Amino acid sequence: MPTNALTVDYLIIGAGAMGMAFADVLVSESDSTMAVVDRHDTPGGHWTVSYPFVRLHGPSKFYGVNSRPMPSDEGTGKLASRSEILDYYDRLMRETLVASGRVTYLPKHNVDVAEPGRPATVRSLVTGEATEIVVRKRVVDASYMNITVPAMRRAGFGVEDAATLITINQLAELDRAPERFTVIGAGKTGIDACLWLLERGIDPDRLTWIVPRDAWLINRGLEWQSGGFQPLLNLLACTSVDAVIRVLEKNRVVVRRDPDVEPSAFRCATVDTGELAQLRRIKNVVRLGRVRAVGATSVTLDGGTIPTTPGTVHIDCTADGLTQKPPKPVFEAGAITLQPLLPCLLPPSAAVAARVECLDGDDEWRNELCAPVVNPGSARDLLSFYAIRLERMARWARSPELFTWLAGSRFITGIAALERLDEPEAQTAVFFFASRMADLLKAEGG
Ligand SMILES: Cc1cc2nc3c(=O)[nH]c(=O)nc-3n(C[C@H](O)[C@H](O)[C@H](O)COP(=O)(O)OP(=O)(O)OC[C@H]3O[C@@H](n4cnc5c(N)ncnc54)[C@H](O)[C@@H]3O)c2cc1C
Structure with missing residues (x-):
């Protein structure tokens, strides 16, 4: 050759x-x-x-x-x-x-x-x-x-011949309406599958959603997450990881799908208020951990078994689009x-x-x-998610050449307000905020 x-x-x-x-x-x-x-x-x-x-x-x-x-x-x-x-x-x-x-x-x-x-x-x-x-x-x-996206690999669990498991890519290729749908996975891909089905008019009663872990979702409509750092500095008054999360939730920076379930994960998925309302229409939510096997009449999960039918289409939405x-x-x-x-x-x-x-x-x-x-992976990572964004901007502001470039860049300026970050007092405030969030995390185990 x-x-x-x-x-x-x-x-x-x-x-x-x-x-x-x-x-x-x-x-x-x-x-x-x-x-x-x-x-x-x-x-x-x-x-x-x-x-x-x-x-x-x-x-x-x-x-x-x-x-x-x-x-x-x-x-x-x-x-x-x-x-x-x-x-x-x-x-x-x-x-x-x-x-x-x-x-x-x-x-x-x-x-x-x-x-x-x-x-x-x-x-x-x-x-x-x-x-x-x-x-x-x-x-x-x-x-x-x-x-990794689902189309790149085989599902990480067993599937009986008589059961139907498809990737989310195959959803748009359906040529006949199945009896029911079961969406497996609660990340961005699982959310997309649920929203697509609801937008196409599926009755939520014909939909089951397997949610291994509930996650905090970023409220996309809110400017706060992308705007200035001043509101985040209000978190300084918090004395625990939980208190920070409560403030973020109270200000609707992050939202939960189910008002009665405390999320344990955070994977940067986002929703707007319309999408959240749609997702809340789904009542058949299964919280029994990860799927181990999909059979013709039952789905086996870490924490138990749920019934299914041969006419149900199971949609694999479990790939890792945000690796750690x-x-x-x-x-x-x-x-x-x-x-x-x-x-x-x-x-x-x-x-x-x-x-x-x-x-x-x-x-x-x-x-x-x-x-x-x-x-990020867990709910605790909300603290470092917001702290690191600010800390990085302040760190980069210490190089005047880099800072000038960032301030004129198309897609970095908006991530955190840069206007005052070349001023030492603003940098000090941001570094203090980041170390405070790190201390709260350390005090509670890591
Ligand atoms: C569905 C989905 C939606 C997302 N939405 C957002 C979003 O809205 N905003 C956001 O910030 N992030 C988003 N992300 C996160 C996303 O991971 C990144 O935004 C980004 O697309 C990742 O790009 P990448 O270049 O790191 O990886 P990839 O897209 O995986 O690109 C890596 C490339 O390397 C090539 N490659 C690997 N090994 C070799 C080799 N040996 N030889 C030749 N080629 C090789 C592969 O073919 C591939 O094309 C999303 C992720 C997913 C899965």
């Missing part, structure tokens, strides 16, 4: 949202060359295989890349659709990245070997041809977060590993890492600015 050769400054593994956000900043802030390699045939990562009716669940204005507005950018209530997102990344790749003359895009290629200090090998998944890539500066791993990867240094000799610097906000995190890469400084300084965080 022939071997091609290529020399670039950066090899970027993955043309998903993180790889694209990183490449976009390098194109506008440096004169570096790069190869962007992805197994998929089109840019956009998991969006290329997601269900047709998926939308962003955070506002479009916090998503995408820095150089290009997203469709539905204005207002927090507008969420770009899958086709808008795919079109956005396709145009970005063609019109900005490749058009710069400095980006070589290799779709349908797998990165077989990419170790700092020696040529990387990537291979076409169509012809089998290898390309050897000499990387002058760094290999950028934009695949570390390992996002162990943090590692973002900058290492010859390598960059893209990770969340702001909880749940992966594209802005990748853009910041790229901007920091372009600034003068050593890797110790870069890693200090770009310390990775773990995406």
Whole structure:
């Protein structure tokens, strides 16, 4: 099999949202060359295989890349659709990245070997041809977060032949109405499946929702979560983790699906008030832990068994779209590993890492600015979710060059108000707030 050769400054593994956000900043802030390699045939990562009716669940204005507005950018209530997102990344790749003359895009290629200090090998998944890539500066791993959507893997539980289990992608392909539906999973994908069924007119009595853990949901309609830091500083009066959560709930920053059930999880899923009202129409909610097996007449869960029927369609919505990867240094000799610097906000995190890469400084300084965080999982993580967003802005404000760039950026300014964060008193207030939240968490076990 022939071997091609290529020399670039950066090899970027993955043309998903993180790889694209990183490449976009390098194109506008440096004169570096790069190869962007992805197994998929089109840019956009998991969006290329997601269900047709998926939308962003955070506002479009916090998503995408820095150089290009997203469709539905204005207002927090507008969420770009899958086709808008795919079109956005396709145009970005063609019109900005490749058009710069400095980006070589290799779709349908797998990165077989990419170790700092020696040529990387990537291979076409169509012809089998290898390309050897000499990387002058760094290999950028934009695949570390390992996002999984249901279409990418088999369900993690047994399914009897006589039972019907489908992925959420297959929901839109139904060609006859089943007797009932059971949605398995309570994350963003499970919520999407429930809302889609209700919007299509299903009677909630024909719907069962298996909810392994109730989660706090971000109230998307509220400006507070994205606005200034002043209201969050009011949390300083709280003397326990629970008290902070109570204040967040009282101010409707976060909401719960069921008024009678205290959520134990938090995974950054969002709803608006209309969606919440829809979800509350579902009364058949099963809280018996995770599904172990789906049979023709029963579903076995960690905590018991529920009846089902052969005519029920079970929808698998259990994949992990927001992984909690162990943090590692973002900058290492010859390598960059893209990770969340702001909880749940992966594209802005990748853009910041790229901007920091372009600034003068050593890797110790870069890693200090770009310390990775773990995406939230439990209700307690609400405290660090809000504290880290503010703390990062104050940390970044200490580099005047970075701060100027952030203040003019398309999708980072709105995450937390930056107006006063270049003032030392404002920074001190934010650092105090972050350490106070950390102390509350530590005092209660971690
Ligand atoms: C349904 C869903 C909705 C979401 N909505 C939002 C939202 O509204 N707002 C938000 O901020 N976040 C959202 N997220 C979080 C989401 O994880 C990120 O926004 C982002 O899309 C993740 O992008 P990524 O580049 O890290 O990963 P991916 O999209 O998984 O991209 C990684 C790419 O790397 C490629 N790759 C991996 N290994 C190799 C290899 N060896 N060789 C070649 N290519 C390789 C893969 O093919 C893939 O294309 C959502 C997640 C899901 C699942």
